[in-house]
Every structure is written in structure tokens, then in C-alpha cells.
Amino acid sequence: MPIRRPAALLAVLTLALTGCGARVAPGTGNAADRPSAHYPVTIDNCGVRTTYDKAPRRVVTNDVGIADIMFALGLEDHMAGYIMPAYRGDLAAVPWKSAYGKVPWLSKKAITKEMALDARADLVFAGWHYGFGEESGVTPASLKKLGIGSYVLTESCRNGTGDGSRGVMPPLEALYTDLETLGKIFDVEDRAAALIKKYKKQVADAQAKAPEEGERPSVFLYDGGEDKPLTSGRYAGPHDIITKAGGRHVMKDLKDSWTTVGWETVVERNPDVIVINDYGTPSAARKKAFLESYPPLAHVSAIKHHRIYVMDYADLVESPRNPAAVTALAEYLRDVHTG
CATH class of the missing domain: 3.40.50.1980 (Nitrogenase molybdenum iron protein domain)
Structure with a gap:
């Protein structure tokens, strides 16, 4: 296992004390870190309820579709970086091409806890077999011990059968669910609603033919x-x-x-x-x-x-x-x- 750099160790201590949803006492900290009237918000993600007192500011994503979701919501300023192999698809065809150039590409290998620590992540957005897995040691539970929050891609939610099977809803519904939920977490609900409306119309137009x-x-x-x-x-x-x-x-x-x-x-x-x-x-x-x-x-x-x-x-x-x-x-x- 790689030796943690001092910055990574500092991140462990800092995040363990604060956490991505920690409350900030009135009159302390930066204005950007203080809760707004929108917070606290409580969301359900793969059956786990989490309360956020503020929007995460150093999100690390794993895999291309997950980075796409953040970029589509215009949340690149809330990201510390993305992790994915080289295959990102045709970036010329997506409206968030510039975001891929703006946000650091941290690694072309699978996410590790060390990567999250080095990026000073306050939230890791990944999925089961899209970065999360017991075999790699990167799970919401293991990240929580380091003071790092997690959001699980809804497509990958384990369905409780005990055999590792994934999926709890139709795939496009999973996409709409993640857009809506992340809209609440990051206080961009109007933006999320507009995207969902646009995508549903696009799909309906194709279905009609x-x-x-x-x-x-x-x-x-x-x-x-x-x-x-x-x-x-x-x-x-x-x-x-x-x-x-x-x-x-x-x-x-x-x-x-x-x-x-x-x-x-x-x-x-x-x-x-x-x-x-x-x-x-x-x-x-x-x-x-x-x-x-x-x-x-x-x-x-x-x-x-x-x-x-x-x-x-x-x-x-x-x-x-x-x-x-x-x-x-x-x-x-x-x-x-x-x-």
C-alpha cells in the first residue's frame, strides 16, 4: 500500500472531525461553508438516509457516467476530480465537454482510498462494481471511517437478495432519481428538474416512432x-x-x-x-x-x-x-x- 503523504493524513484528521455534512457554528468559517436556508436536507440513496447540512465541495467520481451526471448538473466547481479509464466516449457530442477539461482527471485506474484521501474528498460518488466493492476495500463503510461521505449510483444499488445482484428500479428511472436527489444535495433542484423534463421528452419522442x-x-x-x-x-x-x-x-x-x-x-x-x-x-x-x-x-x-x-x-x-x-x-x- 502506498505511503500516505502528509496532505492525505491531514485530510483524514480534518474530515474525521468535520465530515461533509457537519454543522458550522454561526460566525465561524468561510461564508461558502456555512449552511444556507436550503439546508439541512435529508435524502434516500439505495435505502440509506443521509442528512446534509451543506453541499459537498470536493467530490470525487468514479467512472464516466457518474462524472457525466455531475457535469450535466453544472457541479464541476464542487468536484476535486474524476477517476475513469481512458474511454470517455465522444466528448465532442456532449454539452459538458469543457467540464472534462476543467476538472482534474485523477487516475485511469480504479479508485482507491488513497486516491480519495489525496484529493481531500468529502464525498465519493461511485457504484457497486463502479468503484465500490469489498474486494477493493473501497466501500461506503470504509470511507466513512476516514470521514468521507459516499453517494451510490442508483443503477448499482444492491437489491437485497444476498447474491450481489444489483438494481432496484428501471434504468432511466434510476438516472432521473439520481438527478433529482443530487439536485437536493447540491441545491440545484431547478436545474435537475429541467434536465429530467428534457430527457423524458427526448425518450418519449423516440418511443412515439x-x-x-x-x-x-x-x-x-x-x-x-x-x-x-x-x-x-x-x-x-x-x-x-x-x-x-x-x-x-x-x-x-x-x-x-x-x-x-x-x-x-x-x-x-x-x-x-x-x-x-x-x-x-x-x-x-x-x-x-x-x-x-x-x-x-x-x-x-x-x-x-x-x-x-x-x-x-x-x-x-x-x-x-x-x-x-x-x-x-x-x-x-x-x-x-x-x-
């Missing part, structure tokens, strides 16, 4: 894996992206977010379209080549008719990019339907 229920192409989301494919269940972003775009999600019965299945299940459900989740390695081209050459899939409709559609990871995880992803996939599926 979808084929009738019985005519919709069936779709399988392929994340990767050759022995067993990693795919999306009903609680990960692709489920809503596929269904709202006018497709039938062949794995909608999986009560989980991201999970593995057997190839025999894919063959049995015979999807009309396969969507590739493009990120890191192997490349989308390598994934496509594998799918097209894998003998068990030879007679699957999507392979026979060359209906493989590539989407970026940043569009498929919970993110403000999801509504635009619905629109883009809807156009492709309409072509499949009419073709």
Missing part, C-alpha cells in the same frame, strides 16, 4: 466475453435504451444489472440485432469478428443478416447520455424493421 409491440426487433446486448457473454439484465442502462428505442430486450427477465449468461441462451432467444458495448480491449471490431466467426451463433438471425450495431460504453451505463442513445438506436431499429 417505435414499431408496434409485435413487430419490434429482438435485441441482445453483448458486452464481451467468449466463454460466457457479459450482458445487461433489466436493471442496467441497455434495457431501457433497447426497449424505449423500439426493440425487445431478450434478457429482460434477468433481475440484475450487468451479468453473464450462457451462449445457449443467446442461441435459443435468437436475437434479430446484437448491440456491442464498445470500450477498452478487445475492440468493437474484435468483438464483432468473434461473434461472426463463433460457430454456435452461425444461425442466429443477427449474425445471418449482419445486424450488429456498435454503441459506446459511455452511452450504455447510467448517464445523461442515455436519452440520446435511445434516439440513435431507435433510428437503427426502424431501419431494421422497415428493411
